[in-house]
Amino acid sequence: MSGRRKPSGITSVEFSSELRRLxxxxxxxxxxxxxxxxxxxxxxxxxxxxxxxxxxxxxxLDRLAYHRPIIAIRQSTFRSNLFxxxxxxxxxxxxx
Numbered sequence: 841m842s843g844r845r846k847p848s849g850i851t852s853v854e855f856s857s858e859l860r861r862l863x864x865x866x867x868x869x870x871x872x873x874x875x876x877x878x879x880x881x882x883x884x885x886x887x888x889x890x891x892x893x894x895x896x897x898x899x900x901l902d903r904l905a906y907h908r909p910i911i912a913i914r915q916s917t918f919r920s921n922l923f924x925x926x927x928x929x930x931x932x933x934x935x936x
Contacts, residue, residue, distance in 0.1 A: 850895045852886035858898045859884070862905055873897060 850858075859869060866884060870877040882888040 850890045850892075850898075852884055852890060855890045855894065855898075856884040858902075862898070862901055864901070 859866070866880040867877055869875065870880040879888065883890045883894070
């Protein structure tokens, strides 16, 4: 999806496909971004048109998902350098 620009809103099929590809549920998308779960469900089923700005949100999530492993590796390296191998720290309970 990266690099593609859409001049208008995306179709329900594209929306549902992108959620699946990013391994996201309707519930997670709705809760994390402040939408009603019913609205997200209707976008996916085609009952409501998907707004254009949702395409940009999906692009951002795609980029964040791509960089997530890099952030985890850097955090892990930082933790072991600072506290020694296997040491517990405030980072241990934090999830990305």
